[in-house]
Amino acid sequence: MKSQSSTLLAEVRTFRQHHPDVRYVDLIALDIPGHFYGKRYPIEMLEKVAAGSPLKLPQNAVLLGTQGGLFKIGDYCFNDGDPDANRRLVPGTLKPVSWESQPLGQMLITSDGTEAPIEFEPREVLAKVLQRLHHKGIHPVVAFELEFYLFDKTLDHGLPQFARDPLSDDADDQPTLHIERLSRFSEVLDDMAQTAKDQGIDITVITAELGPGQFEINFGHLDDGLRAADWAALFCRSTRGVALKHGYRASFMAKPYLEHPGSGMHVHVSLYDGAGNNLLAAHQQQPLRHAVAGCLELLPHCMPIFSPNHNAFRRLGGTVNAATRACWGFEDRDACVRIPDSDPRNLRIEHRLASADANPYLVLAAILAGLEHGLDAQREPIAPLNEDRTSGTDFPLDMLDAVRTMQQHPSVREKLGAEFVDVYCENKRQDHLAFQQEISVREYRWFL
Template sequence: MKSHAATLLAEVRTFRQNHPDVRYVDLIALDIPGHFYGKRYPVDMLEKVAAGSPLKLPQNAVLLGAQGGLFKIGDYCFHDGDPDANRRLVPGTLKPVSWEAQPLGQMLITSDGTEAPIEFEPREVLAKVLERLHRKGIHPVVAFELEFYLFDKKLSDGLPQFARDPLSDDADDQPNLHIERLSRFAPVLDDMVETAKAQGIDITVITAELGPGQFEINFGHLDDGLRAADWAALFCRSTRGVALKHGYRASFMAKPYLQHPGSGMHVHVSLYDAAGNNLLAAHQQQPLRHAVAGCLELLPHCMPIFSPNHNAFRRLGGTVNAATRACWGYEDRDACVRIPESDPRNLRIEHRLASADANPYLVLAAILVGLEQGLEAAKEPIAPLNEDRNSGTDFPLEMLEAVRAMQHQPALREGLGAEFVDVYCENKRQDHLAFQQEIHAREYRWYL
């Protein structure tokens, strides 16, 4: 059996043989706000890393705010000497980049699995949750769905413009679900799908959504939660690049138009034992009800993860299928936690609350902690919406209140890690306060 280093080295050498024109590879990881950071490595140096040479990046790169700045968070950033931290290459993720002007490659890196993982790195947070579940004999199967908008490449006074219909050159300004929109935008959508497949991502269903220029992409179900979140993160990166190549701007912003639906991240999760039995379907689906109860109980404390910025809170209670209370239901898209119709083998929850620009590693980690807590507490959930349309519990609808609800929640601190929760909450608090430090034209219109 090949060693880890031998496997990576073989992957790099095979890539070089198949892509001899590629001279550089982007080594990338997701930070707390969900942006990629990293380094562009000469491909010959990548062979040395694969063979075991150290790969170090600043630890505090994970802490960057939405605009890339650093905030003082405890002793991090300004009182710790800005230390480096080891990263490792993620096997199987070295792929060609087709949307750049010059031949390029990219590969995921992470601190999980190193001697000193970064406790607040999103991928490491999810890795720890999955490892704990596996020790308990719980094996999640996961599938993401992502909604996004296409805009014209050029902004108008900083504001997005509707995508141009390539057949008529008119603005695609009419919200609809018509299948013809998939045909009209086929060149860019097909390229997005083929590019994602070249990254190793299993794309299944494409839907024209209700918003103008809005689409949804579904990914295949995976028994590797880390890989499922990798797919969601990498798809966002490649889709933005492909859109620009075709003269569009792709955005996963939660609520780009107040009058049109927002974009969500829907996560399907089922839980199996080592023998492949669906744990949620046992005992007349009683564990399903317990899992739902756990999700709903923790949901109000996870809002900074599910709605990670000021704009994401605008999506809640919007025009279509975005709840403002923690609720659940069978085949009900108004519910935060929906139970799709399925046979017992495929029984699962669909968590629908997160915005499309949320961090997929952290969204999945928070959902799994809720399911875990629910199975262990074995409580009954509140009534489903199918029985009571007013059923539900309140959750915070603005960032500072949401941070307060998250920071001292014992189950979250235990399930996600106390250090992560403290760092994440302070990052969100500082980001929100920084966002407020600008006077917009509306304030002058109202108060001058």
């Protein structure tokens, strides 16, 4: 603990030397729906926290619904006295915030690694899965890919408008993969990439996607799963801020247009032993097949994680490359689990089902739990799509069915934690019911 405190204190002091105009730092963590919560600390107080002073926030901040309200979940929120819980600073995450009007810093905080971690905190859920894998001699290497849309900053009666092409001032309303769109939107995209790099995120490939105003950002591969998920979470925050600075809205909403492709969160995972050997490539790739089988078996029972809201279910099967069944294939983007072409050293799975607005910590935890389940069970998967285009198993396509399917599955409860599963499922059920408590214009038109 003394060593960690001295490291954190040195990080804070170095930050102050390089950014003397920063007076406040946002201490932030991701809640269950994937939103940041936290507190804004004076930089002087941050030094005290780094030196070992307690850092406490309400435990139930993790339980917030999508709109920020609290739901009654067991005894949490309304029958537990709303207790505080300890958090700790995440080393290496103190960075400047360049998209605000005033100089500011931000730093991740978490309950994992404290004496009493919050069992349903997303980062803690992932930390437990990674720790269990490490004890088995399994070391994941992970890379996220995130799709997002740019919209005009101004909404039209609450509805999004196409982003304006900076060169022609026309709406970028044509679906296209043309690389010229990267040039036309280069000012905002370059700022997003540089800002992410300033946050310590390894940005690699930028792609103009098929939807109008849609882009994809790839991150570098990491042998630290927690850090990989940190990158995905922090990128979403900085990208929204940079977009507003340039007169746009950036959104990771899963399906903003019914007629255009949705936005996904693609996760590449390879598994290595302590000597650096790719476990999936051993024995003529038999472990790869077992891992795929486990992923597909648990996938239907993790749908509230992969599709975390009503809109995310709209993305499934609506347009290109979004499956409606649990399936896999070699070099096949119609599959939930794709095996990209690679040499044995880099053999990996690409999990393509999650929506871009899913919680990256929980998505990775669910994927790794599926891989672990498959390696333990050593079962053969169903036929790949390359052999049978009808291959696949059904999964829930609405939230209430998905919650019921997730909550009762013994392997999901074991691998992700029974307390987390109960809390998460109830949070999603309550969120979904709250979403339904509004009568839309269409409902009046149909039934008035």
